[in-house]
Amino acid sequence: xxxxxxxTDHVIVLINAPDKxxxxxxxxxxxxxxxxxxxxxxxxxxxxxxxxxxxxFTPPPTHFRPRSxxxxxxxxLMGRAVDLAVLPLGGRQKKLLIADMDSTIIxxxxxxxxxxxxxxxxxxxxxxxxxxxGELGFRDALRERVAMLKGLPEAAIAEVIANCITIxxxxxxxxxxxxxxxxxxxxxxxxxTPFAEHVASVVGxxxxxxxxxxxxxxxxxxxxxxxxLGRDAKRDALKRLVEKRGLTLHDALAVGDGANxxxxxxxxxxxxxxxxxxxxxxxxxxRIAHGDLTALLYLQGYTRDAFxx
Numbered sequence: 001x002x003x004x005x006x007x008t009d010h011v012i013v014l015i016n017a018p019d020k021x022x023x024x025x026x027x028x029x030x031x032x033x034x035x036x037x038x039x040x041x042x043x044x045x046x047x048x049x050x051x052x053x054x055x056x057f058t059p060p061p062t063h064f065r066p067r068s069x070x071x072x073x074x075x076x077l078m079g080r081a082v083d084l085a086v087l088p089l090g091g092r093q094k095k096l097l098i099a100d101m102d103s104t105i106i107x108x109x110x111x112x113x114x115x116x117x118x119x120x121x122x123x124x125x126x127x128x129x130x131x132x133x134g135e136l137g138f139r140d141a142l143r144e145r146v147a148m149l150k151g152l153p154e155a156a157i158a159e160v161i162a163n164c165i166t167i168x169x170x171x172x173x174x175x176x177x178x179x180x181x182x183x184x185x186x187x188x189x190x191x192x193t194p195f196a197e198h199v200a201s202v203v204g205x206x207x208x209x210x211x212x213x214x215x216x217x218x219x220x221x222x223x224x225x226x227x228x229l230g231r232d233a234k235r236d237a238l239k240r241l242v243e244k245r246g247l248t249l250h251d252a253l254a255v256g257d258g259a260n261x262x263x264x265x266x267x268x269x270x271x272x273x274x275x276x277x278x279x280x281x282x283x284x285x286x287r288i289a290h291g292d293l294t295a296l297l298y299l300q301g302y303t304r305d306a307f308x309x
Contacts, residue, residue, distance in 0.1 A: 009089040010066065011054040012073065013045075015298050016082055017290040018169070022050035027082055031055045034073050046304040054301070056089060066285075083295055085286035087270070092301040094270055095247055097178050098238050100256030101189035101199055101210070103132075104274050105171050105293075110195045111145050113164045118152040134259030134279040138190060138230040146213070150222025154215040157194050165195065167203060170293030175204045176308040177297055184245055188237045190230055190260050209237055235263035255296060256280065272296055 012031045016023045032040045038057040045052040059069075066086035073084060102109045115124030124145045131141035175185050187200045189210040196210035212225035227233070234256075242249055254261070254268035257276040265271030266283045273284035274293070281287045288295045297307060 011056050013054045013085045015291045015295045016051045045298050052298040081290045083288050083291045094253040095183050096252040097185045098254045100261050102191050103257045107166045110191045113160045117156045120148045132258035133277050138260040139228045143224045146224040147222045149220045152220045171203050174293045180308045231260040238264045
């Protein structure tokens with residue numbers, strides 16, 4: 001998260017879940033009232049459906065804390081199912097997107113789906129949940145879960161991909177729109193390569209990186225291939241891609257949902273916690289709990305008519 005010493009112009013972004021219809025007029029009015037002394041200006045990001053808007057304002061030059069303002073506005077909205085973020089106005093459209101896969105770009109945890117096929121679904125899901133909350137180290141948790149998959153036919157991977165994996169609403173629009181505006185998109189997963197390969201291809205990512213899942217004689221060995229791509233590797237991938245493309249960390253948007261995404265989200269110019277565990281929400285610049293992945297376009301100031309579908 002980035003807190004500049006001297007505040008520049010900012011925006012409050014307000015996003016309704018797409019299936020909830022237009023933003024309540026009272027929501028926009030509350031946002032405007034909250035920054036009333038700072039010359040607020042309302043702009044609709046979704047002119048037709050009115051599901052998203054932003055309020056631009058010029059905060060005081062010192063002692064301005066975006067998260068404090070966000071928390072105050074959340075309290076005033078009294079639990080309404082609206083996503084909101086307070087972000088700098090400048091440099092919003094990012095040139096690199098780095099995204100987690102499981103429970104972010106797709107609606108599932110791939111390892112949990114494989115475990116269900118292997119008959120150890122509940123045990124593995126419980127470990128996954130603890131790892132995503134940051135209660136367990138990611139590498140050890142992955143090794144423990146993969147060991148439980150020993151003997152599962154390799155063919156189960158293709159069956160899970162075909163029958164269980166769903167793309168999160170808004171994912172293809174997010175990727176297509178950012179690419180159309182010159183951004184590079186990377187899927188960086190602590191999950192497994194066959195899934196990342198499939199998802200990257202379907203959604204349209206430029207590249208992907210994940211963990212290998214060794215098999216021998218048509219069945220999974222129960223060993224996790226080293227080195228395991230976890231929390232550090234995600235941050236390192238972000239830094240490597242930024243350097244390779246001649247960008248800065250400020251030019252990057254990172255999105256994820258679990259503890260192993262925390263370092264890359266903290267490092268990126270815009271770090272987004274998507275339907276995330278509290279441990280991740282605390283370090284993110286923006287938190288999306290209700291909207292779909294097109295919310296990430298609104299956070300960057302894209303209007304609805306600029307979306308590429």
